Amino acid sequence: MIRSQRATADIVIERDGSVVVRAPEWADDDQVARIVRSKEYWIYKTLAEWRDLNAAAVLREYKNGAAFLYLGRAYRLSLVDGQDAPLQLKNGRFLLRRELVAAGDARLAKLAFQDFFRAKGRLRLGDRVRYYAPKVGVEPLGVEVKELGHRWASCSPGGKLHFHWKCMMAPQTVIDYIVVHELCHLHHRDHGDAFWNEVDKVLPDFRERKEWLRRQGAALEV
Known part of the structure; x- marks a missing residue:
C-alpha cells in the first residue's frame, strides 16, 4: 500500500501482476480494507486477464x-x-x-x-x-x-x-x-x-x- 496526498483511494494491477493500493494519508487501515473488499471481484477478474495476456x-x-x-x-x-x-x-x-x-x-x-x-x-x-x-x-x-x-x-x-x-x-x-x-x-x-x-x-x-x-x-x- 502506498499512502500519499491524494483525495481518493486507487487500486491498480501493475505490469508484473502485483496489486497496488494507493490511499490518501487520512484513510485508516480499516477504511482501506473496506475499499479493497468492495473491489475484490474486479481484482480477481483483472488478475485473470493479466495472466491470460502475459501467457x-x-x-x-x-x-x-x-x-x-x-x-x-x-x-x-x-x-x-x-x-x-x-x-x-x-x-x-x-x-x-x-x-x-x-x-x-x-x-x-x-x-x-x-x-x-x-x-x-x-x-x-x-x-x-x-x-x-x-x-x-x-x-x-x-x-x-x-x-x-x-x-x-x-x-x-x-x-x-x-x-x-x-x-x-x-x-x-x-x-x-x-x-x-x-x-x-x-x-x-x-x-x-x-x-x-x-x-x-x-x-x-x-x-x-x-x-x-x-x-x-x-x-x-x-
Whole structure:
C-alpha cells in the first residue's frame, strides 16, 4: 500500500501482476480494507486477464533473423563484425555487434538495446512532451528515460516525467497516450473521473490506445 496526498483511494494491477493500493494519508487501515473488499471481484477478474495476456509474452533470441520492435514495427536482427556502435538501425535492420552474443551471454546484447531505446526515447519522448504539454496546460520540469520495472511511466511530485525505455517499442499512437497520461497527472494525481476527463480532452480515442497497451504490452520485450 502506498499512502500519499491524494483525495481518493486507487487500486491498480501493475505490469508484473502485483496489486497496488494507493490511499490518501487520512484513510485508516480499516477504511482501506473496506475499499479493497468492495473491489475484490474486479481484482480477481483483472488478475485473470493479466495472466491470460502475459501467457503470450515473447522471449526473443539474439540471432540472425530474430524480430525486434521499434515504434510498433518489427525489424529483423543481423549480427555483424567491425561495427563501432554496439547496435544500430540501418537499412531496415537492427545491426548488433556479433561479439556481444558470442559468449552465449545475452546481458550485453540486452544492454545494447536498452541504450538504443534510451537514446531514441530522450529525443522522441522529449518532443512529444513539448508538443502535448501546452494542450494539457502544464509545464513539466523535465523528461527522463530509464528502467522503471513494471511501470510504463511515472510523474514525480516535483513535476519531472519518467518513461520506461520499453515505451519506444510501442506504436507512436500508444507512446502519445503514455505521454498525455503522465502530463494529465500534473493536474490530478489519482485516476478519478477528473483525470480521465483531462485525458479525453486531448485524446478522445485514448481508450483504444490504452487497450492496445494492456493487450500488447507483454510483447514489448528485448
